[in-house]
Amino acid sequence: MDVPLAAPQGSLTERLAGAMRQRIASRALLPGAKLPSIRALAASAQVSKSTVVEVYDRLAAEGVIHSRRGSGFYVAGHLPPLSVADVGPRLDRAVDPFWVSRQSLEAGEGALKPGCGWLPPSWLPEDILRRAMRALARADEGALVDYGTPLGLPALRQLLSRRLAERGVEAAPDQIMLTESGTQAIDLLCRMLIEPGDVVLVDDPCYFNFHALLRAHRARIVGIPFTPSGPDMDAFAEALAQHRPRLYVTNSGVHNPTGATLAPAVAHRLLRLAEQHDLVIVEDDIFADFEDEPAPRLAALDGLERVIQIGSFSKTLSASVRCGYVAIRRDWLERLLDLRIATAFSAPRLSTELVSRALQDGSYRRHVTALRERLHRARQRTAARLAAIGIRPWIEPRAGMFLWCRLPDGVDAADLARTALGQGVVLAPGNVFSLSQTAGQHMRINVAQCADPRIFEVLKQAMREAA
Amino acid sequence: MDVPLAAPQGSLTERLAGAMRQRIASRALLPGAKLPSIRALAASAQVSKSTVVEVYDRLAAEGVIHSRRGSGFYVAGHLPPLSVADVGPRLDRAVDPFWVSRQSLEAGEGALKPGCGWLPPSWLPEDILRRAMRALARADEGALVDYGTPLGLPALRQLLSRRLAERGVEAAPDQIMLTESGTQAIDLLCRMLIEPGDVVLVDDPCYFNFHALLRAHRARIVGIPFTPSGPDMDAFAEALAQHRPRLYVTNSGVHNPTGATLAPAVAHRLLRLAEQHDLVIVEDDIFADFEDEPAPRLAALDGLERVIQIGSFSKTLSASVRCGYVAIRRDWLERLLDLRIATAFSAPRLSTELVSRALQDGSYRRHVTALRERLHRARQRTAARLAAIGIRPWIEPRAGMFLWCRLPDGVDAADLARTALGQGVVLAPGNVFSLSQTAGQHMRINVAQCADPRIFEVLKQAMREAA
Numbered sequence: 030m031d032v033p034l035a036a037p038q039g040s041l042t043e044r045l046a047g048a049m050r051q052r053i054a055s056r057a058l059l060p061g062a063k064l065p066s067i068r069a070l071a072a073s074a075q076v077s078k079s080t081v082v083e084v085y086d087r088l089a090a091e092g093v094i095h096s097r098r099g100s101g102f103y104v105a106g107h108l109p110p111l112s113v114a115d116v117g118p119r120l121d122r123a124v125d126p127f128w129v130s131r132q133s134l135e136a137g138e139g140a141l142k143p144g145c146g147w148l149p150p151s152w153l154p155e156d157i158l159r160r161a162m163r164a165l166a167r168a169d170e171g172a173l174v175d176y177g178t179p180l181g182l183p184a185l186r187q188l189l190s191r192r193l194a195e196r197g198v199e200a201a202p203d204q205i206m207l208t209e210s211g212t213q214a215i216d217l218l219c220r221m222l223i224e225p226g227d228v229v230l231v232d233d234p235c236y237f238n239f240h241a242l243l244r245a246h247r248a249r250i251v252g253i254p255f256t257p258s259g260p261d262m263d264a265f266a267e268a269l270a271q272h273r274p275r276l277y278v279t280n281s282g283v284h285n286p287t288g289a290t291l292a293p294a295v296a297h298r299l300l301r302l303a304e305q306h307d308l309v310i311v312e313d314d315i316f317a318d319f320e321d322e323p324a325p326r327l328a329a330l331d332g333l334e335r336v337i338q339i340g341s342f343s344k345t346l347s348a349s350v351r352c353g354y355v356a357i358r359r360d361w362l363e364r365l366l367d368l369r370i371a372t373a374f375s376a377p378r379l380s381t382e383l384v385s386r387a388l389q390d391g392s393y394r395r396h397v398t399a400l401r402e403r404l405h406r407a408r409q410r411t412a413a414r415l416a417a418i419g420i421r422p423w424i425e426p427r428a429g430m431f432l433w434c435r436l437p438d439g440v441d442a443a444d445l446a447r448t449a450l451g452q453g454v455v456l457a458p459g460n461v462f463s464l465s466q467t468a469g470q471h472m473r474i475n476v477a478q479c480a481d482p483r484i485f486e487v488l489k490q491a492m493r494e495a496a
Numbered sequence: 497m498d499v500p501l502a503a504p505q506g507s508l509t510e511r512l513a514g515a516m517r518q519r520i521a522s523r524a525l526l527p528g529a530k531l532p533s534i535r536a537l538a539a540s541a542q543v544s545k546s547t548v549v550e551v552y553d554r555l556a557a558e559g560v561i562h563s564r565r566g567s568g569f570y571v572a573g574h575l576p577p578l579s580v581a582d583v584g585p586r587l588d589r590a591v592d593p594f595w596v597s598r599q600s601l602e603a604g605e606g607a608l609k610p611g612c613g614w615l616p617p618s619w620l621p622e623d624i625l626r627r628a629m630r631a632l633a634r635a636d637e638g639a640l641v642d643y644g645t646p647l648g649l650p651a652l653r654q655l656l657s658r659r660l661a662e663r664g665v666e667a668a669p670d671q672i673m674l675t676e677s678g679t680q681a682i683d684l685l686c687r688m689l690i691e692p693g694d695v696v697l698v699d700d701p702c703y704f705n706f707h708a709l710l711r712a713h714r715a716r717i718v719g720i721p722f723t724p725s726g727p728d729m730d731a732f733a734e735a736l737a738q739h740r741p742r743l744y745v746t747n748s749g750v751h752n753p754t755g756a757t758l759a760p761a762v763a764h765r766l767l768r769l770a771e772q773h774d775l776v777i778v779e780d781d782i783f784a785d786f787e788d789e790p791a792p793r794l795a796a797l798d799g800l801e802r803v804i805q806i807g808s809f810s811k812t813l814s815a816s817v818r819c820g821y822v823a824i825r826r827d828w829l830e831r832l833l834d835l836r837i838a839t840a841f842s843a844p845r846l847s848t849e850l851v852s853r854a855l856q857d858g859s860y861r862r863h864v865t866a867l868r869e870r871l872h873r874a875r876q877r878t879a880a881r882l883a884a885i886g887i888r889p890w891i892e893p894r895a896g897m898f899l900w901c902r903l904p905d906g907v908d909a910a911d912l913a914r915t916a917l918g919q920g921v922v923l924a925p926g927n928v929f930s931l932s933q934t935a936g937q938h939m940r941i942n943v944a945q946c947a948d949p950r951i952f953e954v955l956k957q958a959m960r961e962a963a
Contacts, residue, residue: 130841131837134644134645134646134837135645135646147643150638153637153640154641155637155640158641159633159640162630162632162633163629163633165629166626166629166633167626170618171617171816172816173620173625173626173817174617174620174621174622174815175617175620175815176601177601178602179601209676209680209818209840209844210841210842212839212840212841213676213840220712238838241834241838242838242839244838245835245838343643347641347846348641349639349640349641349642349643349644349845349846351676351818351844351846370594370597370598370708371712372679372680372683372709372712373677373680373683374597374679374705375601377818378815379814379817379818379847379850380846380847383846
């Protein structure tokens with residue numbers, strides 16, 4: 030029996046029990062299925078029979094399995110509804126990606142959350158939105174009450190087409206589909222591109238929600254170590270040969286969580302390999318407007334042949350107004366539209382009318398220009414404050430709000446996050462971004478959320494306790 | 497080899513080729529898989545060998561399969577991306593549910609579309625929305641730019657909780673999750689509740705997008721004949737025993753497409769059976785505000801034990817403002833929240849702020865009261881006009897915008913829809929709603945979209961041609 034023993038921590042019994050729970054929760058073992066005998070599992074998992082006895086006892090006490098006298102052990106019949114957490118490995122709740130999202134989303138506006146993935150409301154252009162809203166209050170009734178067309182508002186798709194062209198991505202308005210968010214865009218693409226069990230490559234570390242999303246699609250996720258110039262190309266080539274992945278999901282503009290940008294040579298080699306192995310790439314470009322000078326984009330180099338680009342306005346305009354997009358080759362678009370109708374019915378309308386109005390004059394461009402400068406200063410200031418307490422960024426990012434930081438030796442980021450939460454500070458410990466769980470000494474810091482000096486006090490004290 | 501020959505029309509060759517295409521597209525047959533020999537397929541599908549030769553020739557010409565000399569036929573290696581249409585049976589495009597949705601969504605505002613599923617923009621309360629929009633332009637910055645909390649805006653959940661209580665559904669605000677739409681709500685619930693291959697019951701006929709949505713989840717769909725008082729309870733009991741379904745998805749307020757309402761005795765028996773067979777029910781209640789006097793609700797009778805209710809404001813307030821909700825038992829909500837974060841990240845914010853303001857005073861209640869009366873008159877007027885050309889409603893609905901109509905003998909609804917489309921009229925032929933394809937002589941008419949007398953001229957003439 031093939032029992033994955035992925036989690037590096039915990040006793041042998043705990044690890045084996047966890048692996049069994051996961052196989053049952055993901056229905057790799059179905060309700061009613063007979064489990065291996067104690068002797069057989071001990072042999073295949075290379076543990077003692079007493080360990081297996083302990084594991085089966087524990088699972089039976091939890092109601093996950095039950096024994097039938099003289100016949101062996103069976104998976105229990107009644108399962109609670111599935112969840113992503115069941116489909117993927119259930120991590121310690123303090124380093125669970127959902128925990129970071131939930132804490133960040135639930136924290137009040139005054140909370141300290143250097144771990145969260147967005148700007149404070151005061152950094153976003155409320156005036157632009159109020160003006161757009163007043164303009165929309167005078168719009169035609171269709172804009173206010175009717176469904177959107179399947180691709181979404183033509184005016185906004187035209188505007189996006191021009192903006193993409195500025196970054197070298199040639200996408201005609203009829204190659205662009207508007208969505209509720211960048212996440213919804215990736216979700217629809219997964220529905221179109223992958224089957225349960227397909228292998229998908231991600232960067233290690235990567236945006237933690239990619240793990241959760243791909244698990245919801247029952248993909249097999251393979252991580253590629255990320256370097257300051259992009260994914261490690263030797264590991265990438267090896268993964269292509271070994272796992273035959275269908276899809277690679279990445280941020281290539283400003284990488285989350287590391288802040289790195291893709292080097293041209295890496296981008297070129299990556300696309301050549303993708304072509305050889307018939308790999309499709311989803312390039313998540315939601316941080317594009319943070320860049321002064323665009324780094325290489327896979328979608329631009331590839332001409333949207335096998336790269337699909339997605340984006341949104343959540344990070345630079347408003348997260349309240351849900352609006353994302355997909356730029357994709359024309360012959361794949363019909364299928365995507367059918368899937369959207371099936372799972373969300375129509376394109377968003379009101380939010381796209383609003384974004385279209387917000388982007389109409391030069392105000393948004395002026396806003397992002399000022400934002401880049403403000404982020405630049407915040408990165409410098411935060412890096413200096415972190416250095417003073419022994420925390421150092423992995424690289425100095427050219428753009429964006431994130432610093433991927435290394436903690437002093439002996440400090441575990443998950444422990445630190447737990448302690449800091451007790452002090453009202455939400456952190457993002459490295460392993461929530463790492464499939465291989467090798468970023469236990471790293472942490473993602475959002476420089477725009479670090480204005481309050483209490484954050485550094487709490488970090489300093491928590492590190493002293495954790496060390 | 498088990499080749500489903502579902503499509504009742506087309507030559508034997510076409511049907512067999514279609515079935516093979518579907519098995520390949522859905523990856524029941526994987527790329528590289530060897531196909532049965534000509535002799536073996538002829539025997540199992542009970543057709544002649546020459547039919548199989550013709551089928552294999554055709555599929556090879558399409559590039560779907562290829563032959564290797566002396567070795568047989570194989571599934572071709574390169575597949576286009578999956579789509580819902582591939583996962584489910586590909587129907588004739590004129591009676592394809594996606595076609596109805598796409599035609600309805602793409603048609604301009606002046607188009608004649610008695611087949612579409614929503615009210616004309618002029619029937620919706622634009623003044624209420626303009627007022628809400630102006631109020632929102634003055635709101636706190638958080639409402640304009642920040643993410644929503646995981647469950648969604650507390651003020652709107654409180655309001656929904658009170659509205660649900662008026663219909664007998666007891667759901668506290670912390671049992672309500674806001675979504676982008678009713679469709680997104682059902683989609684998330686499917687993600688939580690079903691696995692690929694699980695059986696789901698639907699009404700026959702039912703809202704056609706249920707078929708598309710469930711196919712996107714790779715469910716096995718079983719239809720239950722629908723009667724004027726609800727699903728046929730004997731067929732329901734039989735399906736429970738035979739197929740052991742996990743889920744039943746229905747509209748029980750005003751049924752789409754029939755306009756029927758659930759009889760109390762049927763509701764009661766249905767819930768008893770559901771309990772005996774551990775069936776979960778999703779009750780789609782998006783037409784609730786069309787009713788003067790609420791018909792029995794499964795969610796009310798069951799107390800949200802195994803019934804989950806969803807709703808939205810797309811039909812009575814605005815389809816442009818995307819806002820739906822789920823009312824669900826508390827212990828299932830955590831899992832649903834995790835799934836939402838994984839696949840859409842946050843709850844909608846701006847749209848919910850807007851709906852909350854739109855519902856704040858008595859204007860919306862006055863609007864829906866007037867709307868019900870207007871729909872009542874439109875149902876009577878449209879029924880009379882239809883009767884004059886020989887089209888009769890199956891029942892006289894108590895509420896809503898739909899008449900489920902029977903065409904004169906000899907008139908096929910799909911033929912009629914094709915002919916009418918040539919005249920610029922979008923119809924909804926019965927079989928798009930029917931899993932068993934037994935509604936070929938029925939048609940759903942939206943009375944609110946029937947003000948233009950040309951519709952009846954086109955219908956009359958098209959029926960003459962089709963007969």
